[in-house]
Amino acid sequence: MKLEIGKIVIRDIQFSDITKIDQGILHINKEEMIAELSTDMRIKSIDLDIAKPGEDVRIIPVKDVIEPRVKVAGSGGIFPGMISPVDTVGSGRTHALKGMAVVTTGRIVGFQEGIIDMSGEGARYTPFSKLINLVITCEPIDKIDAHEHEEAVRMIGLKAATWLGMLGKDLEPDELLTYETKPLLEQVAQYPELPKVVYVYMLQSQGLLHDTYVYGVDVKKIIPSIIYPTEVFDGAILSGNCVSACDKNPTYVHQNHPIIEDLYALHGKEYNFLGVVITNENVYLADKKRSSDMTAKLVEFMGADAVIISEEGFGNPDADLVMNCNKISAKGIMTVLMTDEYAGQDGASQSLADSTPAGDAVVTGGNANQLIVLKPMKKVIGHPEAAHKIAGGHQGSLREDGSIEAEIQLITGSTSEVGFHNLSAKGY
């Protein structure tokens, strides 16, 4: 499967009369776009805002971040099974609007959405402060269940990104990248002398409102399977979850998956990147056992010499991470784990809920319990009082002057477990 990604750099977003991309500037007719998105009876009102890097702006509570993309050639459409009809994606050509994102806000669960600050200390902790964000504020009707609200806001965000992505279909990209993975036996034969690497991609599936979708299927209902890495670049996997903001993968991260991009970077040079095994993190022990058995079996079946395993979320998924590690290691395959930590505000507590002597290396995305003070902002898009309840915050987190004292857990993407973030470690 071979996919070209054409990057169209967006330098600015402006509201204007006609919706178009001209000279790298995205013009949006606000009324037209709101009308396009206003098809869900469960949503009372929709508003659009633009938040730019460096501005005195806070977005709270953030549900999802999505990159506008469009299929230019090849089968299927973006977000297959959810927005486009079910069809295999990952080949041909896709255009992406770079430097911008669609951000959805909504007080859905209340404690499991995040914050994006566009300036100040908080902005340093979220990768999304570097993007020009088109923020969609959705207010639901009075009587709505949380899961219905989640679905409505999820679909509006995906629809908005798809609608904007269409504008890039006929444009000449600023940059064109090519990614290719061959069918397994051919891929193995292409670089027979190099070590064979598989990526084990754990997806959040802890239950209602903690869901991820693959080709429209709720991930808690899958048994692990193999996908071509390029399928994720076309939105085959997307976020439907309201879990702690710091270490879930917003849809934008699935679309721009840093582990997959990095594995491609040295593919054919240092190792042979065979493909991706997707698996879940369910709340029944039998599911955890079955999925980790299946994951280890698939990795062995593919002939991997080494795997990278990334977790999404924390708590009981730590058990899935450890089970995957133990079972894959037991087959004589090297394992590198990627996770983050909940080691307490002083960093002295046990970092994960489970542990194991197996495994060859662990990479941490940082300690989510680290304290931070976010400055007051001139403009707040959304509901600032959500700070009292968001995981990482506490009653009193939002101070009278508008500043917020909380753990970095409440910042969207601050301790990414796939490395899509800004934290790093220094040796002294």
Place this chain on the structure above:
Amino acid sequence: MCTITPISLTVGANRILPTVAIPHPLGNPNITKEKEYELRYSLVERAINALQTEIKEQTIFEQ
């Protein structure tokens, strides 16, 4: 009493009784209230029996 028994083993619990699921360890929203009461009663009964059972090493009390 715990759902993810591998974690109970890791942290060193000596008597471990598997429960239903992480969001509802002692209940099950898919059955009637009456059946759920029976389920809970039986789990607690088994836990009490486990406490009275002599063990020499970490033990999971499967059904």
